[in-house]
Amino acid sequence: MIPDAIEVAPGLHRIPLPVALPGFAGFISAWAYTAGPVLLVDPGPSATADHLLTVLSRLGIRKPDLILLTHIHIDHAGGIGELARAFPRTPVVCHPKAVRHLIEPDRLWEGSLATLGDVARRYGPIAPVPAAQILAADTLAEAPVRAVPTPGHAAHQYSYLVDDLLFAGEAGGVSIALAEGGHYLRPATPPPFRLEICLESIDRLVALQPQRICYGHVGMRAQAVHWLNAHREQLQRWHRLIAEGCGPGRPDDARALEACVDHLLAHDPLLASWPRLNADDRERERFFLRNSVKGYWDYQAPKAH
Incomplete structure (x- = not known):
């Protein structure tokens, strides 16, 4: 409670x-x-x-x-x-x-x-x-x-x-x-x-x-x-991990997005406790992790001049 x-x-x-x-x-x-x-x-x-x-x-x-x-x-x-x-x-x-x-x-x-x-x-x-x-x-x-x-x-x-x-x-x-x-x-x-x-x-x-x-x-x-x-x-670590392990990505590519989240969960020590969250909390966190990755993809995407 x-x-x-x-x-x-x-x-x-x-x-x-x-x-x-x-x-x-x-x-x-x-x-x-x-x-x-x-x-x-x-x-x-x-x-x-x-x-x-x-x-x-x-x-x-x-x-x-x-x-x-x-x-x-x-x-x-x-x-x-x-x-x-x-x-x-x-x-x-x-x-x-x-x-x-x-x-x-x-x-x-x-x-x-x-x-x-x-x-x-x-x-x-x-x-x-x-x-x-x-x-x-x-x-x-x-x-x-x-x-x-x-x-x-x-x-x-x-x-x-x-x-x-x-x-x-x-x-x-x-x-x-x-x-x-x-x-x-x-x-x-x-x-x-x-x-x-x-x-x-x-x-x-x-x-x-x-x-x-x-x-x-x-x-x-x-x-x-x-x-x-x-x-x-x-x-800064996420910037490196996403650039090296996920590429620029597209927000509409669901499989690539999930793979990028898995890559971060495997390599960021500050996310290491994620498996110990309860199932509902893990699902909530995946939702927000996906949204955060989209922010990095937007940041890393080539900008039109």
């Missing part, structure tokens, strides 16, 4: 947001921080908004000071309209280019349906946020929350540093600690992907020397700089 909230450190709770899809019971989480300003980070999809509001009430959170969106993919921000209605005096912080999509989310929803299909339908549709409630991240004062642009997984992604704690969205990849020990780390590089941009974002975070990192998927890790550097090396 997935708990309502997990206190991972004093004043820091991870709130699992179960979605009715195999492998998604503990894959999406919101973060609630109460050790300083009361912060809610990435409230998740609209299908879980009522659950999140119930858990926040149980935690005694009546009015967050800020709702921080690392990016507006619907697994992270699809429920922001419901949260904005529940907390009408709380600013919603996002990338400046994301503001218009929160005010009028129709195109965001249509794009989500085109990319994710039934997964998007299970996440639920996106309700708008009042324009007056939105605060562009580049206007946020540095203290006590520092907003750091970290494009890569999404062009509109920000990370947030609070004291020594980094809320990184997917700038550091997807990180899963296995209950019996071991660690699984993978890139989240859907098209359009540009390796140099991802590496620059990681370098920007490493320079801040955070001590702890909170991932959008799935938990908190100490030694944040170690894990950021490990992911940096992984992104």
